[in-house]
């Protein structure tokens with residue numbers, strides 16, 4: 001086979017167990033099945049970074065050393081592969097077990113762009129390797145779409161698990177399809193489940209065939225039983241009860257009796273009884289809503305002894321969820337059952353699993369009894385729960401804990417407020433001992449370049465070098481001292497911690513007139529390039545505007561306030577997944593240049609991006625010192641909103657301060673193009689009032705209807721229709 005290529009996979013076949021009468025004409029189409037089962041071949045072309053780095057990174061992930069992973073991992077490294085075409089994700093997958101702390105490391109690999117669908121030289125993906133080794137933690141964290149791919153032999157991860165008797169992974173894959181979100185019963189009835197479970201390899205063998213052929217007959221029967229389950233048009237599960245015993249095994253009523261007995265014991269909090277009665281075959285038997293014995297036990301805080309949970313997570317599926325995606329861990333969090341939560345997490349459940357309405361276990365902890373909410377919250381946080389996640393209404397765990405009066409939990413969560421999940425472990429202080437080396441040039445700006453660098457302590461970050469213009473007659477020692485003073489006054493930038501602000505690591509002055517700013521390395525492109533002269537749609541403008549406003553609120557409400565001074569679309573980076581936006585740059589070059597021009601007795605005229613400059617800055621006479629303020633930041637933010645809404649920079653034709661000042665004086669800020677909503681127009685006008693005193697603050701803007709409108713509508717709908725957790 002040619003390098004980088006992949007022969008087209010055989011058309012997936014399936015056999016048996018397809019209850020066509022129940023799926024009606026909602027057949028899961030062939031094209032979709034093919035799409036869902038075909039790995040991404042693109043990674044096969046890239047054998048990149050040194051295997052030594054890949055090996056070190058793999059070990060760091062396997063040990064769960066997030067600090068090390070954060071230092072070493074780069075986009076290039078996580079997308080490269082070794083000689084067997086295995087990426088770091090696959091190499092980790094090929095390890096049987098990882099500690100709880102590895103979850104955050106694995107999520108960071110995804111954050112940097114690790115491709116879960118990449119295939120190795122045999123066409124095996126991370127899911128195949130994980131399933132073969134029964135590495136549940138890694139398999140759980142992969143997206144649903146990455147779990148049904150077929151390798152060169154047509155084998156799916158489920159077949160791999162069946163063959164090696166990997167119970168945990170086999171159960172996880174089987175149980176996923178009970179979930180409404182995954183089985184898409186509204187569109188496809190039961191047929192998507194049936195087709196995925198009935199897939200055959202190139203030799204025509206299904207997962208249950210392979211389990212039986214490999215001597216795992218108990219697992220084979222388990223898979224067959226799961227294949228017989230039927231999801232009806234409301235998403236409810238049948239197959240264990242007598243009603244459908246026609247299409248179920250003769251043992252169906254027996255199993256239903258076992259299930260009911262476990263439910264009764266769990267309900268009664270009878271830990272000893274549960275330990276006696278639970279078996280690998282019965283633990284995960286679902287009722288109509290997909291609720292299992294593990295879930296019932298997690299829901300009862302009396303079922304809180306460690307020995308019980310150690311046994312239950314060995315026998316049952318710790319990742320199992322009901323048809324609405326409420327998982328055992330969600331339930332354990334909701335009842336404040338810390339013993340259950342710890343055991344589930346240790347066995348492979350994800351601390352960030354999304355349940356009904358996108359809730360996370362940490363959000364569910366906000367509904368735990370007041371006495372136990374903080375303890376279970378602590379267990380989740382220590383296991384890598386991300387506090388910044390929001391449910392479908394936009395609520396965070398902190399918001400819910402505050403609303404529900406869980407003050408101890410709220411206090412705990414407040415410590416993480418505003419912190420970017422992955423920045424938490426960034427080292428304090430200079431990221432180097434003596435030196436750093438440029439890895440690649442990222443871009444050039446007005447005053448210097450930005451490089452990706454690697455320091456002698458192994459930190460990979462971005463470094464912006466600013467070379468300051470000296471003038472004839474400047475005395476080097478005094479310039480150096482002046483710059484040093486300016487740098488010192490900007491050191492507080494390194495204390496900023498906000499998900500929408502680049503993390504500054506250190507500012508150094510290696511030469512008298514050169515300053516290097518070390519920052520977290522961002523993967524993405526500037527908003528300017530993201531817009532690319534084409535207007536954005538309104539939900540995107542709303543989303544980005546809200547994020548920038550939050551960053552501005554954070555900056556402007558610090559003591560003393562931090563003023564950005566150079567807000568514009570080139571100083572915002574949209575992350576590669578297009579969801580998060582971050583402010584960069586902070587007009588440091590403006591501040592530094594001012595200190596030099598002051599030395600050189602040149603003018604104190606405002607510096608920055610002309611088109612985004614507030615009228616009060618343009619109006620400043622040459623002798624006045626320029627006053628950047630919260631309001632001038634808001635004006636510049638308004639200009640960014642204009643560019644998002646129109647595709648063009650505001651005042652695109654203005655050539656000088658004077659021209660800009662005259663334009664604004666005559667007409668004010670430019671009008672938004674037709675077709676924009678009244679809310680957006682009003683929002684924009686509040687940012688760009690000519691009189692700076694009439695401009696709204698970041699706090700006020702966050703309450704503006706343009707930003708809150710969507711959310712209020714969602715809340716209203718959910719209160720009308722009762723959606724919620």
Ligand SMILES: Nc1ncnc2c1ncn2[C@@H]1O[C@H](COP(=O)(O)OP(=O)(O)OP(=O)(O)O)[C@@H](O)[C@H]1O
Nearest residue numbers: 442443444445446447450462519520521522526589
């Ligand atoms: N922390 C970072 N991570 C990744 N890329 C970055 C980072 N900071 C800046 N960049 C990128 O580096 C390039 C150059 O940035 P720079 O700030 O020097 O440009 P500029 O805003 O035009 O310069 P200046 O503000 O000096 O006029 C831009 O494409 C920018 O997106």
